[in-house]
Amino acid sequence: MSIVILAEKPSQALAYAGAFQSSVKKDGYFAIKDDLFPEETFITFGFGHLVELAPPGHYEDKWGKWNLANLPVFPAKYDFVVPKDKKKQFRIVADLLKVATTIIVATDSDREGENIAWSIIIKANAYKKNKSYKRLWINSLEKESIRQGFAELKEGLDYIPYYQEARARQISDWLIGMNGSPLYSLALQKKGIQGVFSLGRVQTPTLYLIYKRQLEIENFKKTPYFEVESDFKAVEGIYKGQLSPANKFKDSGEVLSFLAKNQAIVGVQNGQIVKVDKREKKTNSPMLYSLSSLQSKVNQLYKASASNTLKAVQSLYEAKLLTYPRTDTPYITNNEFTYLKDKLPMYKTFLGIDDETPQTQPRRRYVDDKKVQEHHAIILTKQVPSKERFNKLPTLQQQIYLLIAKTTVAMFLPDYQYLETVIETKVAGLLFKSKGQVPIVQGWKGLFSKEDKKEKSVLLPQVAVGEEVLANIRVEEKETQPPKPFTEGTLITAMKTAGKTVDDEKAQELLKEIEGIGTEATRASIIETIKNRGYVEAQKNNLLVTEKGKVLCVAIESEPLLASAEMTAKWETYLKKIGRKEGDADVFLANIQKFISHLIEAVPNQIDQVDFSAYEVKEEYKSRKSKRTVVGKCPKCGGGMVSKGEFYGCSSYPKCKYTLTNNFRKKKLTKKNIKELLEGKETLVTGVKKPDKSTYNAMVKVNDKGYLDAVSFSTNVVTAD
Known part of the structure; x- marks a missing residue:
């Protein structure tokens, strides 16, 4: 009788071992003793993936060479192999798993963690019906959370659909890469465009999102327009007003005609205040962070890449300072709210604040058990670093920890309250509206003075209804503005919403049902991939498509399944159905194969019809090679x-x-x-x-x-x- 706990990596195994009463380090595993496990118990680990999909040449020699005649690459069954540098650890893990009577899957608590674990178990030939399988599912690597998780293990086989989903995703990506990359590369080489063009089920539509935005910017033509504004002089002071309802005019003649029709002129004339409305308003603190929203915010504030943000927050998780990072929800459950409330004095001391924290009851903006399916929002753990330990963290980790600490504590602080004043001023037949905002209670906003640009309070003078004022009407000439280039932060949002880019928090909530492309765990690596392959480059935090990237985008335009984020999102939706036992992985992969067969038949002719003379990729490659x-x-x-x-x-x-x-x-x-x-x-x-x-x-x-x-x-x- 023996129990084997399978961790994803050595650091994770070490954290588990430290939570038990005693542990002895062996070669590639730990032997542990603890009241939780009366039987002989071991913790072993992978180095992430210990097994990977075999390359095409593993199945047939002809598939090892790129040749259009050898496509498609469709293995009858998919083999997994152990890389040479991981064979020793795999043998250790396999030997332990084979003799175990109970296997506890303790890899990262997500779909990819299931894939890593079950790929190892199956490759080791350690899956037997007479074994018991359990699942550790935790949100923190703190000792208390680990012990509680092992005391409340879940049924391991219940999570097999997650493995099936991740495996289907892995194989589909492999199929498109192993077929699409040689297909497009060889077809483009026939057109005189040298180099390797890598394709991916998610990376290619992501690239096309950036390309479409860049085309919109390049083809944008600024259009002039005119607006009517006015300055007002009252007894107690001066204020500005905007025409209400707002109106844009094509040219100055249209403006003058509009003014004449309403018996007004450009310049000084009399006006009268017809309405003064004063209301006290308030705003809640920001929502808690999912991984995507955190990556977007950190890129906006500190220009960090999505990949570096994920690495930093993963390090903080492994340091037991933050909860599990690869989460797609901004909500927590009542359990997390309770411990955050209990530890609030410690968090406030760390942040150096003594403000009142009156919001002691859970609010649905932050706390909703029904909206937490796998992992809750990224929040602080019960462990708070000393100032000395915090100061030793890398700068980006410090910035991220502070951001999450402030967002967590802000949930308990008073709402930001302000007095909003709206003045309506009549000038002849025109109405102008003026808005002013004055803080009453800073509340949670006081925490974010460094992160947020200071909002200037718009002070309006004291006026009364019926008061006569002197108006000075102006005609302002303006220009329409092109869309902004993608940053990694805004691209993460676009990927999450399948190309429907929104920055407003409420708008994102409305779009939450839209299926995005990629997953919380993979979006950063997808962006890194298209950067590393020379398709895009970052310039002053903006992502710009290179000549090589443009060629690939032009080449795939005839294939919406490769170019469209919305179509790719439908694939992602079906993959999630597999994880919920509502979809069939074999059906999904069969459809991928049909799509690839279509590509092989159609793409060479499509490429042949495209004129690539406007792109200088060939020269670009030559110049790069000459400089190497x-x-x-x-x-x-x-x-x-x-x-x-x-x-x-x-x-x-x-x-x-x-x-x-x-x-x-x-x-x-x-x-x-x-x-x-x-x-x-x-x-x-x-x-x-x-x-x-x-x-x-x-x-x-x-x-x-x-x-x-x-x-x-x-x-x-x-x-x-």
Whole structure:
């Protein structure tokens, strides 16, 4: 009788082990003892995915080479393989899983976590009907939350549909990538456009969203228009007014005709106040954060990429300072509200505020058990960092923690209250409206003085109905403005709403039923992918499509399933149905195959009909290649090896696909390292970081599969500052 707890990664396993009464670290696992588990119990872990889909050449040799005649790539069944650098850990995990009588899936509590766990279990041949399967489902890595989660384990097989959904998503993305990429690349090469064009079920419509916005901006023609405004001089002061109802005029002649019709003129004339309305109003604090809304806000405030925001908030989760980040809801349950209320004095002390916090009852704007399905909003945990610990966090982590801390505490602070004054002034046959706003109670707004631009209070003079004023009517010439380029923040919103871009919080609520593209967990990586593949680049926080990206967008315009965010959203909707046991994964994948078969038949002719002469991708590639420095000879074909950003590759690509990583355990290799490795020599990599932030040196070499192997480690460990 033994229990095996399967974690997603070493840091997660370590957090679990620390929550039990005793644990002993072994090679690739922990042996634990605790009253929760009277049987022999082990915690083991993956490195994320320990298994991955086999490449096309695994099934048939001809699929290993790009050739239009070899398409489509449709395996009869999909095999999963263990990468060479993960085989040792896989064997350890597999051996433990096979002999276990109970397996507890304790990977991240989401669909991809299910995929990682069950892919390992099935590849290890450890799934047996006589075993017991349980599921740990938690929102925090704090000791108390971990222990409570293990004490209240869920039935593991109930979550199998999540695995089936994630697996269908994984295979569909693989199918489109393995077929669409060679299809379009080879078709474009026939048109003289060199290079590799990678396609994806989600990445391609995301790219097209940016492309469409860029076209709108490039083709936008500013149109002049005119508006009527007025300054007013009353006994107690001066104020401004806008024509009511608002009206835009095509030219000055139309304005003058309008004024004459209403017996008014441009310039000074008499007016009279006909209405003064004063009302006290209030606004609630911001809604709590889902991952997407947090990524959008952090990009707006600090220009951080969606990917860096996710990494930062994930680190804060692993540090037990924030709850689970990959959530799609801005709501919490009554349980979370209760503990936040209990810990409120600690949070206020950390933020250095002593304001009254009268909102002690849960409000549906923030607390709604029915709207929390898998994970609640990102909030503070019960653990609050000391000032010393907080100051040691990287800047972005500090900014994100403070933002979430303030948003969490703001829920308990008074509403922002203000006095709104509306004055209506009559001038001949025209009516002008003036609005003023004066704060009464700052409430939660006082917390966000650094994050929010200071709102200027519009002070209106004291006036009375019937008072005579002096009006000075002006005609203002203005221009229509083009739409703004996407930032990563606004693109995340566009992806979530399937292209229906809205920034207003209430409008987003109205659109919450619209199915987006991608998931909370994948949108950041999708944006990184289209950046890394040279389709878009960030300039002053704006995302702009490159020449290469434009070519791909023009090439796919005839295929709405590849270009349309709304069509892709329908696919995402069906995938979610699979997770709810309302859809069939085989049916979904069969439809993907039909679509790919259509592409293979239609795309070559479509590409042949397109004129790409306006795009300079070919020259762009040549200029890029000419600027690349050859660092050594390709061990496979003798060609030149050049840097391609995240790795080094053969300049003879796609004829030769030899690549070499540019880092060893996240430590970037120097050009000297690369040269020595390409020459078949061992090379010294210095300053490799360990989890405790100390560093070590390693001698590494390239094995016959092209991976880096450590030969030896230096005993002279240098401690990081």
